[in-house]
Amino acid sequence: MQNEESLVRQAQQRNEQAFAQLYEAYFDKIYRYVALRIGDRMEAEDIAQQVFLNAIQAISSFKWRGIPFSAWLFRIAHNQVVDHLRRKAKRATVPLEESLVASDYDPQLIAEQRLDIEKLLVASRKLTPAQQEVISLRFAGGLPIAQVAKIMGKSEGAVKALQHSAIVALRKVFLVA
């Protein structure tokens, strides 16, 4: 991919190819972030697409002020997720499957239990919204901590603390019946 700043500037000039490259570069990451946040892979597809359709409308307002384009895009995604969650009815609590429970405590067993996305979606519902946000941006979105902090409007230290507590909480979810 061309230098991202160059692509973004071209996209702001309505260069379709430049914007298409940005779409290909970020769509899957945005999708993963949304899927993990809302817990629904099908709805996440539509929301991710809406993020980019919104970006087409808003890209002329993007300014290079030390905020990477990815952070701006994920901010749009974050807002879409918040809107979606507000509209949804209160989520039912889904009991964890017994297969998530380790029979004996073993630090390696958790990783080797074939943790798949469905189990992760269920487990992440046990986290606070802020913890879910950090996990989704860091691991699903693949963003560095500095960008996560900008998107969440928190300090890097606060985000690192949330990250730590989120991982600890997820371990507990998989260890405790």
Next chain:
Amino acid sequence: MKNSEFENILDECLDRLARGETLEQCLHRYPEQAAQLEPLLRMAQAVSKASAILPRSEFKARARYEFRSALQVEATKKRLPLFSLKRRWAMALMVVSILLLSGGGVAMAASNSMPDSPLYPVKLATEQVQLTLTPSALGKARLCARLTDRRVAEIIHMACKGDVRQTELATERLDGRLVMLAVLVSAEGEEGAPKAMMALPSAPVPAPAPAPSPAPSEEAQVAGGVPAEANGRAELKRLVAYYAANGRLALNTGLGKAPESAKPALRRAIAVSEARYEEILAALD
């Protein structure tokens, strides 16, 4: 150790794991915190792995088409700021106006224009209007298949002129048309969705093996000509197969004529065309 110090170490190790370091390497850097770090890093690795999901391929194909259409509409809006009508119909109105005012002369002239011509946007807009006004998915698919022929001609024209950038742009447009054709085939068909759309080849591809067929003619027409009007899916398949073969022949002919500087771009166009047509014909089976 303060919580914040441990959190910094944890974060640093997460970044290192993301960059490809092993868990053991990370733990080796911080032996005093290893016992506390290890279970957290393993959990994080499991979360990263589980998070590596992708959207459905059939969704992605439709989404790409929708996104590109939205980009085109937005680009049109920028060029036509005075129109407040719905964008599709604003474009249709512009093209119809051109036809009425010019007696069709401008649109006719535009239909043969190439990407470096000032009339080229009119050509694209006219095609878009035709697609918009075609009612059925099958009808749109037939039209789309024919329009790919124009893209191929444009690719060859620009490549023979040595304009690499325009050749690449024309290839992108060809790919866009073929993606649209795949989506229409899926929409029209009885069963399911098109197969996953491959990513475009990003690097220049090696020269294709020489074809065993006779030397291609100037017109590069496939024997048998254009199939009769495609009524139904089987006929659509014959139409698509015709344009696929015709396009392949034309592009390979162009490869023999294009300057060296344009050949990598032309080879990429051949690869894109072959890959997409293969997917579309498989979906039509």
